[in-house]
Amino acid sequence: MVLTYSLLYLGTAPAGMHVSRVRVGPASFAVDYRPVREGYETGYVGLVVRLPLTPALRCPEPPEAGTTCRVDGHGEMVTVHGSTQETTVTRRYRDTEVSVANQTLGEAGLRDLLNTLHPLSDAELDTLIQEKAIDYSF
Numbered sequence: 001m002v003l004t005y006s007l008l009y010l011g012t013a014p015a016g017m018h019v020s021r022v023r024v025g026p027a028s029f030a031v032d033y034r035p036v037r038e039g040y041e042t043g044y045v046g047l048v049v050r051l052p053l054t055p056a057l058r059c060p061e062p063p064e065a066g067t068t069c070r071v072d073g074h075g076e077m078v079t080v081h082g083s084t085q086e087t088t089v090t091r092r093y094r095d096t097e098v099s100v101a102n103q104t105l106g107e108a109g110l111r112d113l114l115n116t117l118h119p120l121s122d123a124e125l126d127t128l129i130q131e132k133a134i135d136y137s138f
Helices: 106-114 122-130
Strands: 017-024 028-035 045-050 067-071 077-081 086-093 096-102 134-136
Touching (some): 096 106
Parallel strands (some): 017 134
Antiparallel strands (some): 028 045, 045 096, 067 077
16 A cells, blocks of 8 residues: 555644544545534534645636635635535645635634644554544545
């Protein structure tokens, strides 16, 4: 199995959440954060790390119906999907493109998560393996 180590980035779980599932693919690394007390609390945050799709972040043309999108002064793209009110913040990080999405944290909370991005450590990887939290899709 070949892993693209340049994509293995993790953010610190938001308060009350933990890493519940990690999906490793040939061109992406995805992390699902869920409430520590699943069943008692609702919530979900998804983080996806991939190689950049375009030279610079830009909103889709034409825009999806009911969706707002903007690229801010920092070069981050913020998308709000009208039907679900899910907010996605996408940022370039080193040589990758990282997106985080959630319906409740809001833009500020998603930016906070992006600010904690760091390379996946050996200890974190060992923990994920022990918890059988990794899915491979090659």
